[in-house]
Amino acid sequence: xxxxxxxxxxxxxxxxxxxxxxxxxxxxxxxxxxxxxxxxxxxxxxxxxx
Numbered sequence: 001x002x003x004x005x006x007x008x009x010x011x012x013x014x015x016x017x018x019x020x021x022x023x024x025x026x027x028x029x030x031x032x033x034x035x036x037x038x039x040x041x042x043x044x045x046x047x048x049x050x
Contacts, residue, residue: 027033 022036024035024037027035031039
C-alpha cells in the first residue's frame with residue numbers, strides 16, 4: 001500500500017467530508033434506512049448548521 005503525504009489541513013478536510021457523508025447523507029439499515037443526523041434533529045434539519 002502506497003501512502004501519500006499530505007498536509008494536516010488536507011487530512012482534517014477529508015475526515016470532515018467523510019463524517020458528513022456518514023452522518024448526514026448515507027442511510028443506515030440499523031435505523032430504518034434513515035440518516036443518523038435525523039435522529040438528533042427530527043424537525044427536518046439536514047445538518048447541525050442548518
